Amino acid sequence: MLKRKIILLLVVALSLASLYLFIHMNFQAMEYLLRTRLEKILAMILCAVSIGVSTVVFQTITHNRILTPSIMGLDSVYMFIQTIVVFLFGSGTFVIMQSDAYFFLTILLMVGFAFGLYQLLFRRGQSNLFLLLLVGLVLGTFFSSLSSFMQMIIDPNEFLLIQDSMFASFTDVNTDLLLISAVIIIVLCIYIFRYRHYFDVMSIGRDHAVNLGVPYEKIVKRMFLVIAVLVAVSTALVGPITFLGLLTANLAREFLQTFRHTYLLIAASLLSVIALLGGQLVVERIFSFSTPISVIINFVGGVYFIYLLVRESKKI
Amino acid sequence: MIVAEKLSKYFGSKKVIQDVSIEVKRGAITSFIGPNGAGKSTLLSMVSRLLKQDDGIVYLDGKDVHKQKSKDLAKTIAILRQSNVVQMRLTVRELVSFGRFPYSNGRLTAEDEQKVSEAISYVNLVEMEDKYLNELSGGQKQRAFIAMVLAQDTDYILLDEPLNNLDMKHAVQMMKLLRKLVEDFGKTILLVIHDINFASVYSDRIVAMKDGKIVAEGPTEDIIQSDVLKSIYDLDIDVHNISCNRICVYF
Ligand SMILES: Nc1ncnc2c1ncn2[C@@H]1O[C@H](COP(=O)(O)OP(=O)(O)OP(=O)(O)O)[C@@H](O)[C@H]1O
Ligand SMILES: [Mg+2]
Numbered sequence: 255m256l257k258r259k260i261i262l263l264l265v266v267a268l269s270l271a272s273l274y275l276f277i278h279m280n281f282q283a284m285e286y287l288l289r290t291r292l293e294k295i296l297a298m299i300l301c302a303v304s305i306g307v308s309t310v311v312f313q314t315i316t317h318n319r320i321l322t323p324s325i326m327g328l329d330s331v332y333m334f335i336q337t338i339v340v341f342l343f344g345s346g347t348f349v350i351m352q353s354d355a356y357f358f359l360t361i362l363l364m365v366g367f368a369f370g371l372y373q374l375l376f377r378r379g380q381s382n383l384f385l386l387l388l389v390g391l392v393l394g395t396f397f398s399s400l401s402s403f404m405q406m407i408i409d410p411n412e413f414l415l416i417q418d419s420m421f422a423s424f425t426d427v428n429t430d431l432l433l434i435s436a437v438i439i440i441v442l443c444i445y446i447f448r449y450r451h452y453f454d455v456m457s458i459g460r461d462h463a464v465n466l467g468v469p470y471e472k473i474v475k476r477m478f479l480v481i482a483v484l485v486a487v488s489t490a491l492v493g494p495i496t497f498l499g500l501l502t503a504n505l506a507r508e509f510l511q512t513f514r515h516t517y518l519l520i521a522a523s524l525l526s527v528i529a530l531l532g533g534q535l536v537v538e539r540i541f542s543f544s545t546p547i548s549v550i551i552n553f554v555g556g557v558y559f560i561y562l563l564v565r566e567s568k569k570i
Numbered sequence: 571m572i573v574a575e576k577l578s579k580y581f582g583s584k585k586v587i588q589d590v591s592i593e594v595k596r597g598a599i600t601s602f603i604g605p606n607g608a609g610k611s612t613l614l615s616m617v618s619r620l621l622k623q624d625d626g627i628v629y630l631d632g633k634d635v636h637k638q639k640s641k642d643l644a645k646t647i648a649i650l651r652q653s654n655v656v657q658m659r660l661t662v663r664e665l666v667s668f669g670r671f672p673y674s675n676g677r678l679t680a681e682d683e684q685k686v687s688e689a690i691s692y693v694n695l696v697e698m699e700d701k702y703l704n705e706l707s708g709g710q711k712q713r714a715f716i717a718m719v720l721a722q723d724t725d726y727i728l729l730d731e732p733l734n735n736l737d738m739k740h741a742v743q744m745m746k747l748l749r750k751l752v753e754d755f756g757k758t759i760l761l762v763i764h765d766i767n768f769a770s771v772y773s774d775r776i777v778a779m780k781d782g783k784i785v786a787e788g789p790t791e792d793i794i795q796s797d798v799l800k801s802i803y804d805l806d807i808d809v810h811n812i813s814c815n816r817i818c819v820y821f
Pocket of ligand 1: 606
């Protein structure tokens with residue numbers, strides 16, 4: 255039953271991918287079109303898998319289905335970095351933002367932020383994940399406010415550069431970076447996938463998991479760091495896309511009705527691929543690039559989020 | 571053997587377990603009794619490493635529980651807490667299968683399946699094994715959780731108020747099952763029990779707690795005495811001998 259549902263998702267994802275690849279094909283420019291489209295598809299898959307996997311695991315370790323890793327504040331840190339760079343370098347920014355060094359620097363800063371939080375709160379004996387998230391949230395808000403303030407005093411033309419990077423986009427992804435990101439993301443996902451049976455046990459609650467021999471606190475800490483790296487790489491590659499994970503992780507749980515993470519992780523990734531490919535098709539073919547994909551995803555995800563909130567509050 | 575030495579636990583500034591030392595013998599049922607808030611659940615949680623003590627050491631067969639690998643411990647000691655909520659959609663069988671995790675790591679072998687079925691039949695849930703937990707009554711749910719702990723097949727079994735929600739028949743069956751596990755398989759069982767007569771009839775030893783301390787401890791017949799019980803519960807309790815059992819009347 256579960257396997258069949260996964261196959262169904264796989265078929266939908268593959269169909270969308272081939273549609274995206276071959277639609278409106280111009281045979282004179284076939285080679286060029288195929289290459290750029292394949293690159294975009296790869297970027298979408300990488301983003302989809304990292305967001306899908308990290309959100310499912312994050313929800314499992316926090317026992318909360320309306321949270322996503324973005325609550326750690328990584329998106330705000332990313333925006334803050336972008337704003338500072340534009341603020342300091344003005345219109346020369348575009349060149350900087352395209353460079354490999356900048357890519358790694360943003361990853362390093364985001365991961366550094368997460369490690370800082372981790373050191374601050376986990377190392378001191380008591381491991382309180384929620385306190386850590388709260389501090390992340392507060393710092394994230396602080397960075398957002400700082401960014402907004404700086405954006406107000408920036409030249410409006412330069413502000414457009416920042417605005418571009420506020421939204422995830424798959425249109426101008428650097429090929430070298432794509433391959434490096436692919437390697438990092440694949441390695442991390444394999445690492446996470448090895449813990450899938452532990453996640454099953456962890457989802458019935460901390461005490462049961464400890465009783466059954468799961469090194470609970472250790473895994474929570476490790477996953478916190480791994481998720482942070484995963485989200486950082488994906489954000490540095492394509493930009494923030496907050497609600498995608500919320501949407502697809504929950505849809506995966508609803509659709510499969512299971513606690514088994516072997517299937518949940520795969521389904522959330524596939525659903526994310528479907529959402530991104532579908533969204534991108536709509537953006538390119540219907541809105542002719544006038545609306546960024548993350549606006550659509552965040553709109554749909556946001557509506558779904560409100561639906562979840564209303565539904566959960568009715569249960570009580 | 572379980573040995574606790576000078577265990578203490580603070581919640582905030584309140585010391586809820588105060589330098590408790592205790593030895594629990596193998597191959598027996600030891601019941602923990604005492605008023606609400608005495609610290610029974612806290613003590614059991616520390617013994618089973620769910621909760622870390624602020625002071626003192628717990629030895630399980632001579633080794634410090636906090637220094638052993640969690641995975642190895644899970645094959646030796648199992649605990650069921652007082653209240654259990656699982657938010658996920660799970661069938662009885664899926665829940666009980668979790669009990670095999672220490673052995674199977676999530677991939678059940680034929681032997682694991684066998685143990686799961688055995689545990690389910692111990693608690694009389696065979697016909698309901700494919701039902702979802704949220705479709706069960708309170709007592710059926712409690713029995714499903716007990717089955718999970720039994721499937722873990724450990725030498726030490728700690729049950730915090732296992733008779734919660736059980737009707738009289740199932741309560742008696744459960745206690746008889748526990749006795750059988752002790753007599754036939756040499757298990758060591760620690761219980762928290764509020765029904766003093768169940769404690770009296772089925773346990774080998776009783777530990778009485780009050781205000782974070784052990785106030786009385788010994789073979790069942792030494793503890794089930796009017797004067798001892800009066801000091802624990804501050805209640806006049808008559809003890810009668812009825813067909814070789816010591817029965818308390820306190821209404
Ligand atoms: N998580 C906690 N935070 C703060 N105080 C706690 C916590 N757990 C227990 N306590 C306090 O510790 C004391 C002992 O609690 P414990 O649950 O061990 O009692 P108990 O003997 O099991 O009682 P009962 O018979 O009601 O189950 C109580 O005073 C309780 O208020
Ligand atoms: Mg209790």
